[in-house]
Amino acid sequence: MPRPRAAATIPAVSTGELLTRWTVRLALVLYAMTLALRLAQPRRRRAARWLWTAGCGLFVAHVACAFHFFHGWSHADALRETARQTGEVTGTYTGAGLYLNYLFALAWSADVAWWWVAGLDRYDLLTRWVTVPLHSFLAFMAFNGTVVFEAGATRWVAAGVTGVLLVLLARRYGRGSRRLGQPA
Secondary structure (H helix, E strand, C coil): CCCCCCCCCCCCCCHHHHHHHHHHHHHHHHHHHHHHHHHHCCCCHHHHHHHHHHHHHHHHHHHHHHHHHHCCCCHHHHHHHHHHHHHHHHCCCCCHHHHHHHHHHHHHHHHHHHHHHHHHHHHCCCCHHHHHHHHHHHHHHHHHHHHHCCCHHHHHHHHHHHHHHHHHHHHHHCCCCCCCCCCC
16 A cells, blocks of 8 residues: 655744735835836826835835844844855855935935925926936845845745836837926
8 A cells, every 4th residue: 555645834024024024025015016006197296195105115124024023023034044145146255235225214214204205296296317327226225135135936926026127117218208307
């Protein structure tokens, strides 16, 4: 009589790990939704501002979860872990990515604050020298966090979303279109 096969086991995932993973995933989904909405339907500023704000809040929650559940609120531990992960992917062991993540949270939070202080119409009047570097940095960080440093479905979904956003960007600001950073 053949021996029954053991059922596949699913590794246990802690609540902290789930919270840390899903707060960043949802934050980046809202990030992408905001960009898509602003590129495809620029007049829907109110909805975009709420998505942008919620996404930023979830990203800040992700940082708090990561520090609480994985690093015991230790910057030194987070720096070592960032260096380890960076070394595994790039071959260069550096914790600089942690500081870039701090800058990402600060830049996104500052942009959210400006959008609420400036109001819906004045926010769009930011000059290109502010909007282009800001969104280039945010997109660079989001891309690296999801495509370069992730694997599996997350990587492929993020790569596809990046492609869609690039198409929307090209359609909106391509040849003969409105200039980047100018209100719709």
